[in-house]
Amino acid sequence: DTGVSQNPRHKITKRGQNVTFRCDPISEHNRLYWYRQTLGQGPEFLTYFQNEAQLEKSRLLSDRFSAERPKGSFSTLEIQRTEQGDSAMYLCASSPGRTYGTDTQYFGPGTRLTVL
Amino acid sequence: GNSVTQMEGPVTLSEEAFLTINCTYTATGYPSLFWYVQYPGEGLQLLLKATKADDKGSNKGFEATYRKETTSFHLEKGSVQVSDSAVYFCALLYGGATNKLIFGTGTLLAVQP
Numbered sequence: 001d002t003g004v005s006q007n008p009r010h011k012i013t014k015r016g017q018n019v020t021f022r023c024d025p026i027s028e029h030n031r032l033y034w035y036r037q038t039l040g041q042g043p044e045f046l047t048y049f050q051n052e053a054q055l056e057k058s059r060l061l062s063d064r065f066s067a068e069r070p071k072g073s074f075s076t077l078e079i080q081r082t083e084q085g086d087s088a089m090y091l092c093a094s095s096p097g098r099t100y101g102t103d104t105q106y107f108g109p110g111t112r113l114t115v116l
Numbered sequence: 117g118n119s120v121t122q123m124e125g126p127v128t129l130s131e132e133a134f135l136t137i138n139c140t141y142t143a144t145g146y147p148s149l150f151w152y153v154q155y156p157g158e159g160l161q162l163l164l165k166a167t168k169a170d171d172k173g174s175n176k177g178f179e180a181t182y183r184k185e186t187t188s189f190h191l192e193k194g195s196v197q198v199s200d201s202a203v204y205f206c207a208l209l210y211g212g213a214t215n216k217l218i219f220g221t222g223t224l225l226a227v228q229p
Contacts (some may be wrong), residue, residue, distance in 0.1 A: 004159075031215060042120075042205050042219030043160070056216065091159055095215070102148050102167045103209070105217060107160040 002026075004108035006092050012114045013082055020078045021111045023092030030097030032075050033105060034067055036060065037089040049075060050097060082115045089113075118143045122206050122220035129196055129227050137191040137223045139180075139206035147208040149173075149182055149189040150217065154203045163191075163204070196227045 005024045013019050025032050030051055035043035046065070047057045051072040061067075064082075069075040079086055089112050093105040123138040141149065148167040152160040164173030169184035178193045189206060206220040 006159075033216070035217075040221070042207070042221050043217070045216035045218070048215055058216075093160075093217075103215060104150075104162060104165060105209075106162065107152070109159040 004092055004094050004106055006090075006108040006111050008111060009109060010112050010114075012116065014116050015084060016081055018078065018080045019082060019113065020076055021090055021092075021113075023075045023077070023094075023108060025074070025092070025094030026106060028096070029094035029106075030072075031095045031103065031105075032069055033093040033095070034075070034077050035091040035093065037091055037110070038087075043091055046077075079113075082113075084115045087113055087115045118147070118208060118210055118218050120206050120208055120218055120220035122204075122223050125203075125222075125224035127223060127225045129225070131198055131227055131229050132195045133227075135191070135193040135196045135200075135225070137204055137206075137225070139189045139191065139220060141187050141189065141206075141208050143187075143208055143210060145210065146184075147210045149180070150207045150209065151178070151180055151189070151191050152205045152207060152219075154205065154222070156202070160205065196225070198227045198229055201225055201227045 033048040034046040037043040049069040064080045089110045091110045093107045095103040095105045119142045150165045151163040153163045164175040166173040166182035172181045203222045207217045
């Protein structure tokens with residue numbers, strides 16, 4: 001079990017550019033989650049997938065953000081027209097998805113985005 | 117709404133001291149409760165969890181008991197080490213179709229030799 005992996009680990013971009021992050025969950029995990037963490041705060045939920053279906057999106061996820069999980073395996077999170085307020089750590093997590101309410105989420109190392 | 121409140125840090129302790137980090141929650145129903153730890157520059161690692169009232173989660177010498185009557189899930193360790201220095205997050209997972217974790221703001225623990 002290799003754990004959740006995320007790429008890139010760091011991304012520096014200029015305001016207005018588009019960026020895309022990738023997350024590879026633990027194999028056999030059905031559920032995949034994206035969170036955003038700003039300095040000194042706990043992670044905040046952005047969205048989650050059950051297999052390839054995106055089942056919930058936070059109000060934090062503006063229309064500049066889009067996430068996909070095309071074959072129910074890896075996922076991508078794209079931010080269009082980045083703004084300085086998008087600077088944060090973007091965390092991906094996965095869980096087995098066999099239960100509701102007790103399903104443990106395992107996190108990747110995160111992608112740190114800096115928008116100049 | 118659902119929320120988690122953690123004691124503010126930083127918490128500074130000497131090695132071998134006793135640790136308590138307070139966590140209380142507000143939720144309708146019966147959430148599962150978690151403690152995650154984040155070492156500098158890394159993602160979150162699951163430390164322990166409890167899924168129902170009176171359950172005790174434990175791992176690596178850390179313990180926390182799910183107290184429904186006080187809506188608390190305080191983290192404790194009898195003897196901390198320098199290697200325990202990290203940020204600790206309390207979180208709840210609400211049951212039903214909502215699978216998102218709701219986190220507290222985190223508590224920085226600094227253990228001095």
